[in-house]
Amino acid sequence: MKLAARVENVTKTYDLGPALLEQPLGGSKQDLNYAPMNADHGRILVRALRGVSLDFPEGDFVAIMGASGSGKSTLLNLLGGLDRPSTGKYILDGIDVSQMSDAELSHVRNQKLGFIFQSYNLIPQYTVLENIEVPLHYRLGYPAIGPKEQARCLAMAQKVGLGERLDHRPFQLSGGQQQRVAIARALVNDPEIILADEPTGNLDSSTSNEIMEMLKSLNQEGRTIIMVTHEPDIANWARRQIVMRDGVVFKEVLTEEVLARHGGVLSVH
Amino acid sequence: MSISRLVRIVQLGLKSLMLHKLRSGLTMLGIVFGVFSVIAMLAIGEGASAQAQKQIVALGATNIIIRSVKPVEGSSTDQNAAGSARYGLTRTDFKRLQKTISTITNAIPVRELPREARYLKKAMNCRLVGCTADYQDVNHLKINKGRFISDADQDTRANVVVLAHEVAMELFPVEEPLGKAIQIDSIFYTVIGVTNERTASAGIGGSLAAQDYNKDLYVPINTFRSRIGDEIFIPKQRGMDSEYLELSQITLTVREAKDVLRTADVVRGTIERFHTQKDFAVVVPLELLKQADQLRQIFNIVLGSIAAISLVVGGIGIMNIMLATVTERTREIGIRRALGAKQRDIIEQFLTETVVLSGTGGFLGIGLGLLTPITFRTIRWFTLNFILDTRPGQLSETSRMFSEMEPAVAIWSLPLAFGISVGIGIIFGLYPARAAARLDPIEALRHV
Numbered sequence: 001m002k003l004a005a006r007v008e009n010v011t012k013t014y015d016l017g018p019a020l021l022e023q024p025l026g027g028s029k030q031d032l033n034y035a036p037m038n039a040d041h042g043r044i045l046v047r048a049l050r051g052v053s054l055d056f057p058e059g060d061f062v063a064i065m066g067a068s069g070s071g072k073s074t075l076l077n078l079l080g081g082l083d084r085p086s087t088g089k090y091i092l093d094g095i096d097v098s099q100m101s102d103a104e105l106s107h108v109r110n111q112k113l114g115f116i117f118q119s120y121n122l123i124p125q126y127t128v129l130e131n132i133e134v135p136l137h138y139r140l141g142y143p144a145i146g147p148k149e150q151a152r153c154l155a156m157a158q159k160v161g162l163g164e165r166l167d168h169r170p171f172q173l174s175g176g177q178q179q180r181v182a183i184a185r186a187l188v189n190d191p192e193i194i195l196a197d198e199p200t201g202n203l204d205s206s207t208s209n210e211i212m213e214m215l216k217s218l219n220q221e222g223r224t225i226i227m228v229t230h231e232p233d234i235a236n237w238a239r240r241q242i243v244m245r246d247g248v249v250f251k252e253v254l255t256e257e258v259l260a261r262h263g264g265v266l267s268v269h
Numbered sequence: 270m271s272i273s274r275l276v277r278i279v280q281l282g283l284k285s286l287m288l289h290k291l292r293s294g295l296t297m298l299g300i301v302f303g304v305f306s307v308i309a310m311l312a313i314g315e316g317a318s319a320q321a322q323k324q325i326v327a328l329g330a331t332n333i334i335i336r337s338v339k340p341v342e343g344s345s346t347d348q349n350a351a352g353s354a355r356y357g358l359t360r361t362d363f364k365r366l367q368k369t370i371s372t373i374t375n376a377i378p379v380r381e382l383p384r385e386a387r388y389l390k391k392a393m394n395c396r397l398v399g400c401t402a403d404y405q406d407v408n409h410l411k412i413n414k415g416r417f418i419s420d421a422d423q424d425t426r427a428n429v430v431v432l433a434h435e436v437a438m439e440l441f442p443v444e445e446p447l448g449k450a451i452q453i454d455s456i457f458y459t460v461i462g463v464t465n466e467r468t469a470s471a472g473i474g475g476s477l478a479a480q481d482y483n484k485d486l487y488v489p490i491n492t493f494r495s496r497i498g499d500e501i502f503i504p505k506q507r508g509m510d511s512e513y514l515e516l517s518q519i520t521l522t523v524r525e526a527k528d529v530l531r532t533a534d535v536v537r538g539t540i541e542r543f544h545t546q547k548d549f550a551v552v553v554p555l556e557l558l559k560q561a562d563q564l565r566q567i568f569n570i571v572l573g574s575i576a577a578i579s580l581v582v583g584g585i586g587i588m589n590i591m592l593a594t595v596t597e598r599t600r601e602i603g604i605r606r607a608l609g610a611k612q613r614d615i616i617e618q619f620l621t622e623t624v625v626l627s628g629t630g631g632f633l634g635i636g637l638g639l640l641t642p643i644t645f646r647t648i649r650w651f652t653l654n655f656i657l658d659t660r661p662g663q664l665s666e667t668s669r670m671f672s673e674m675e676p677a678v679a680i681w682s683l684p685l686a687f688g689i690s691v692g693i694g695i696i697f698g699l700y701p702a703r704a705a706a707r708l709d710p711i712e713a714l715r716h717v
Contacts, residue, residue: 082607082710103611110609121604121714125288137277138609144273185608 003091004193004224005056005079010088010098011247012049012074048074049085050247056193056226061219063235063255064228066244073197075244076228080195081109093192110138114186118198120178122170128181129166132156135189156184160214176207183214194218196227200234212237282621285594296590297630299583300690304634306579307686308678309641310572316676318565325561327409328554333521333533335540337514338550355513356548362540363519369539372532375522377403380493380515382501386486387452388440395436397453397486399493407520410482413437415447415462422461422489428496430458434466435483451486456496458488529555573682577689583630584693587623591701595619602705603713612706619702620695627694631687638678638686645676 048071056062066072077083078090081097084105090098097108115121122131132153136145157163160180170178179199186194196215200208216237219225227238235241236255243251286293328334337357360378367376380399385392404410405417413434422429430451437446450457467482502509523532533553540549595602602615610618653672 077711080607082714103613106606106609106611106614109607115607117714121600121607123601123604125284134605135608138605138611138614142271142274144271145277189609 001057003055004058004060004093005226006089006091007052007054007056007075007079008089008091010049010052010075010078010085010090011047012071012078012083013086014046014048016044016046018043047247049078051088052244052247052249053088054242054249054252056224058224059219059222061216061225061237061239062227063238063241064226064244065230065232065235065241066250067230070244070250071247072228072244074247076195076197076226079193079226080113080115081105106138107140110135111140111189112192114189114191114194116179116182116186116194116196116199118201120170120175120182120202122178122181122185124170127167127169128157128162128173129153131170131181132184132188135185139189153184153188156188157181159187160184174207175203176210179203179207179211180214183211183218187218191223193224193226196225198229199227200229200231208234278617278621279625281618282625285598285622286626292590293626296586297626297633299586300580300627300630300693301583301634301637303576303580303583303693304631304686304690305637306576307573307689308635308638308682309644309676310576311569311682312638312641312676312678313645313674314565314569314572315679316674318561318568319677320674321561321565322558325554325558328557329407329520329522330555330558331523331526331529332407332554333523333529333536334552334554335519335521335536336550336552337517338548339512340546340548354511356546357514358516358519358540358549360515362543363516365543366519366521366536366539370521370532370535372523372525372528373521374524375403375407377401377407377520378490378516379404379518379520380490381517382497384453384486386436386440388449391440393436393439393484395433395484395486397488397493397497399488399490399497401490404487404520407522408482410467411465413463413465415460417462417464418487418489423491426491426495427489428456428458428492429461429488431462431464431487432460433464433483433485433487436486437463453486454497458486526555529553580686580689580693583690584627584697587626587694588697588701591619591623591698592704594622595701595705598705599708599713599716602708603710603716606708606710607714615706616699616702619705620698623694623698623702624691627690627698628687631690634690635683635687638683641678642676 050071052071052075064072064075074083078085081092081100084100085098088098089096092108093112095108097105100108109115123134126134133145133149136149136153154163154166157166160183162177162180162184165173165177170181173181194215199215200211203211212234215225215227219239225238227234229235236259238255241251241253241255241258242249243253335358339354340356363376363378366373377400382397384395384397386395386397398404400418401423402418402420405412410417412431415431417431418429421427430453432440432446432451440446440451441449446460446463449460451460452458464482464485499513499515501512501514503512504510521532521536523529530553533551533556537551540551605615605618649671
């Protein structure tokens with residue numbers, strides 16, 4: 001099976017600057033391996049990811065779970081090409097993107113990735129249609145937005161059920177509608193992977209289900225979806241669930257197994 | 270960059286600016302006034318220099334003026350038998366110049382002396398000028414009544430005089446001056462003409478004293494020589510000092526303007542050869558014109574720079590607002606970056622906004638600048654009226670200059686001011702734009 005993405009032994013360390021004198025200096029190597037935050041050569045380092053290897057086959061639907069500080073957001077940022085790993089490789093669609101320049105990485109984000117955020121992140125002064133258009137503005141070579149592109153934006157809006165509200169601005173839409181605009185926007189450049197960061201975090205349960213239905217149908221169309229969530233109900237929509245803890249993969253299970261073994265709830269701890 | 274992309278990014282800039290109309294408008298105002306003041310300052314500078322040039326042209330661009338200069342006291346002066354100081358241009362110089370230099374079309378000998386003119390009980394200190402008929406044309410004197418000195422007057426050494434405007438007003442406030450006789454020293458001269466009022470020529474570059482033509486008495490130079498002579502006695506504490514001077518000035522007219530500078534060199538050489546002391550000065554109005562041109566450029570640069578400071582202040586205003594905008598739109602920047610915008614795209618977006626802002630401001634400033642002459646005239650009308658109301662009849666020399674000056678908007682200052690305003694937009698927009706582009710996309714997305 002073709003891999004949409006592959007993460008090989010990735011680490012991510014944040015340097016928070018020089019340590020204060022009260023901080024323990026130069027702790028043993030073993031300490032460093034266990035503590036997510038420690039001091040090294042007088043600097044505070046946060047080891048957010050400490051060697052993560054994952055494969056994402058094409059057409060996969062994965063939920064990444066974990067408590068806050070477990071490294072799940074850092075992993076999503078790396079997968080989304082918003083950040084680069086400290087060590088290790090990130091192979092997206094057969095290409096190693098872990099050492100790419102900012103401009104190259106921007107192009108990868110534009111062409112191969114679609115983002116859905118918890119807080120929708122629409123541009124407030126833009127209409128629905130204009131928001132869906134935004135990724136088209138940053139294509140390689142900046143081709144003009146012609147009738148073909150406009151038709152595609154319209155098609156995407158209709159696909160998410162907003163064909164009637166093209167001229168509305170984000171503040172005129174409900175949360176669920178805004179998230180649907182974000183989904184349309186994520187799809188407009190026909191990306192390899194859709195990354196969703198707590199896509200239902202700001203929505204009530206019925207709207208959440210609508211959004212998840214939509215993601216599920218996108219997955220059934222063959223799109224790879226990687227979603228971060230801390231809600232087990234939402235995670236159960238995915239095919240596979242990965243639990244992060246202390247910067248490493250703690251558990252990796254299929255949803256079928258979870259539903260069978262844990263009565264529908266995967267224990268995070 | 271393709272046109273469609275340019276249009277798109279300008280539209281985007283306009284859209285963002287229109288979100289905060291008042292803020293954008295106020296920011297733009299700084300540039301509007303900056304550009305306006307650059308254009309206005311340059312227009313006023315141009316106007317002032319045009320006025321100076323007009324005065325120099327009045328001296329005659331094809332003229333060369335040679336004046337006698339009294340050598341510095343103590344230096345070796347030629348002494349004649351009577352012991353009087355002898356210096357200055359001579360009639361021989363005049364004939365030599367007239368005969369030897371072919372580019373000279375006209376030469377006028379002039380002898381001047383300060384003298385008192387009397388008529389009945391009225392007296393006035395005047396400048397007695399011995400000259401020829403051509404003096405009138407060369408100095409652009411206009412005759413109000415009667416006629417100017419003629420060649421016949423020269424030949425007959427007639428005792429005739431032409432009065433300048435102010436002299437005529439002073440000596441003949443009510444009477445008709447023509448035909449009357451005025452007294453200079455002990456000799457009477459018949460008034461044959463009166464000139465029109467003529468504005469004084471400015472003293473330019475320090476080499477030519479300002480000349481007030483309104484206190485002149487013109488007599489034929491031959492009459493001058495016969496009646497007054499070359500030797501002048503000046504009373505001193507003990508006895509008399511005497512001066513021997515044949516001509517005060519020679520005015521030469523050159524056929525073509527391009528020959529003026531070369532002719533002036535030859536004139537200098539010709540006179541120098543026969544003078545043992547430095548007792549003459551050659552004034553070339555054309556040179557003065559060139560000096561005035563240089564002066565005008567300096568003047569323009571100074572005025573323009575002062576105005577440019579206000580443009581810089583406008584630029585700082587833009588930078589301030591753009592920095593605030595970047596902070597305010599951090600989230601938007603994060604979204605765009607996540608959706609594939611490169612750092613360069615963000616720089617271009619914010620830079621376009623500042624350039625649209627400063628460019629529009631520059632455009633409005635040019636519009637306002639074009640109204641400078643009208644604005645200037647209105648202000649002048651109010652100020653002059655105010656002066657006349659509060660202190661009637663006290664229009665000073667400065668305010669007279671002020672009242673005659675016409676600001677001229679220099680066409681070249683329009684693209685210049687516009688270019689500077691756009692340049693300011695780029696310079697002051699670059700920092701906020703770079704600040705925006707360098708935001709970490711993850712941090713920017715998290716920004717509330």
